[in-house]
Amino acid sequence: MHAPVLLKQVVDLLRVRPGGVYVDGTLGGGGHAEAILRAMGEGGLLVGIDRDPEALGRAADRLQHRASKCVFEQGNFADMKAIVQRHGIGEVDGIVLDLGMSSDQVDTARRGFSFQHEGPLDMRMNPEQQATAASLLATLDERELADLLYRLGEERASRRIARAIVAERAASPIHSTVQLAELVARVKGGPRGRIHPATQTFQALRMAVNRELESLEAGLEDGTALLRPGGRMAVISFHSIEDRLVKRTVAQHEGRWESLAAGGRRWEGRMPQVRRVTRKPVVADEEEVRANPRSRSAKLRVWERI
Ligand SMILES: C[S@@+](CC[C@H](N)C(=O)[O-])C[C@H]1O[C@@H](n2cnc3c(N)ncnc32)[C@H](O)[C@@H]1O
Structure with a gap:
C-alpha cells in the first residue's frame, strides 16, 4: 500500500477544521484524505480526485467508513474548479496535491512506470488517454x-x-x-x-x-482561485522541476511592489493574492526517510489566500 509522505505536516499546515470543505486532488491510496477526514471530525466534505480509476477504486474502499463525507471523481486536478462546482461548491477551505505516482502504480508491472519490473511502456495515469x-x-x-x-x-x-x-x-x-x-x-x-x-x-x-507540468500549472491556478480567504493549499513535489513551478506560481500570486522610473510604485502580481505559510519547503525528517525512502525528495509548500 502507498505510504503517504509528510502526513502530519500536511494536516497541521492546512489547519484542517471540523465542518470544512477540502479537496484532495491526488487521492492515490487515500492516505492524506483519510488523515484530513479524521481531522474534520463530524460534518464537512472532502472531494477526492484522481486521474487513475484504479486508485479511485482503492481509495473509495479504504474510505468507505467515511463515505457520507466524501465524493470521488475521476479527473484531472487541472479541472478541479469545474469538478467541485458540479457539487455546488464555489470555494474551499483547503486543497492538497501530492504529485507524481503512487507506490501502487509503480509496483504494478503492467502500468509500465518502473524500470525494475518487466512491463509494457505504458505510463498512462488515465488509461483512457x-x-x-x-x-x-x-x-x-x-x-x-x-x-x-x-x-x-x-x-x-x-x-x-x-x-x-x-x-x-x-x-x-x-x-x-x-x-x-x-x-x-x-x-x-x-x-x-x-x-x-x-x-x-x-x-x-x-x-x-501525462502532461504533468501543464496539469500542475493549471491546478495551481485553479486551486488558488478556489480557496476562500484564509483557505490554504498544500503541494508536495518530488523533483526540482515541479518545485520550481510551485515556488514561481506562489511568488507571482504573492506579488510585490515595483518602483517606477517616473516615481511612485506599482503592484506587480496576480490575483487572487496569497501569503506564503512556509518560507522554506518542509521536508521529511530522518525517521520518515528511514521508514519511507520515497519521502527523501519530498518538498511541501503551503500558502494561504488573503
Ligand atoms: C503520490 S500519489 C498520491 C498519494 C496519496 N496522497 C496518498 O496518501 O495515498 C499521486 C496520485 O495522483 C494522481 N495524479 C497525478 N497527477 C494527477 C492529476 N493531474 N490529476 C489527478 N490525479 C493525478 C496519480 O494517479 C496518483 O494516484
Whole structure:
C-alpha cells in the first residue's frame, strides 16, 4: 500500500477544521484524505480526485467508513474548479496535491512506470488517454526526444540516449520497460550509486505522457482561485522541476511592489493574492526517510489566500 509522505505536516499546515470543505486532488491510496477526514471530525466534505480509476477504486474502499463525507471523481486536478462546482461548491477551505505516482502504480508491472519490473511502456495515469510512453518513443524524432529528456528529466546524456533510441527502434520497436532501461544503462554506463541510470529518462517520459507540468500549472491556478480567504493549499513535489513551478506560481500570486522610473510604485502580481505559510519547503525528517525512502525528495509548500 502507498505510504503517504509528510502526513502530519500536511494536516497541521492546512489547519484542517471540523465542518470544512477540502479537496484532495491526488487521492492515490487515500492516505492524506483519510488523515484530513479524521481531522474534520463530524460534518464537512472532502472531494477526492484522481486521474487513475484504479486508485479511485482503492481509495473509495479504504474510505468507505467515511463515505457520507466524501465524493470521488475521476479527473484531472487541472479541472478541479469545474469538478467541485458540479457539487455546488464555489470555494474551499483547503486543497492538497501530492504529485507524481503512487507506490501502487509503480509496483504494478503492467502500468509500465518502473524500470525494475518487466512491463509494457505504458505510463498512462488515465488509461483512457491515447498516448503511451511506447507511442512517444516510436513517433518523436531524435531532436524532440532529446529535448524531452533534457527538459523533463534534466538528463545530461539526453542527446546520446535519443540517438540510441532512434537507432534501436529502426531495428525493432521499443516496447518494454526493461528494454528501455537496459538501453539507457548501455549508453550511460551501468548503475552508479543508488540512482539507476534510467531514472531521469523514465521521469521525463512519464511527465510527457501525462502532461504533468501543464496539469500542475493549471491546478495551481485553479486551486488558488478556489480557496476562500484564509483557505490554504498544500503541494508536495518530488523533483526540482515541479518545485520550481510551485515556488514561481506562489511568488507571482504573492506579488510585490515595483518602483517606477517616473516615481511612485506599482503592484506587480496576480490575483487572487496569497501569503506564503512556509518560507522554506518542509521536508521529511530522518525517521520518515528511514521508514519511507520515497519521502527523501519530498518538498511541501503551503500558502494561504488573503
Ligand atoms: C503520490 S500519489 C498520491 C498519494 C496519496 N496522497 C496518498 O496518501 O495515498 C499521486 C496520485 O495522483 C494522481 N495524479 C497525478 N497527477 C494527477 C492529476 N493531474 N490529476 C489527478 N490525479 C493525478 C496519480 O494517479 C496518483 O494516484
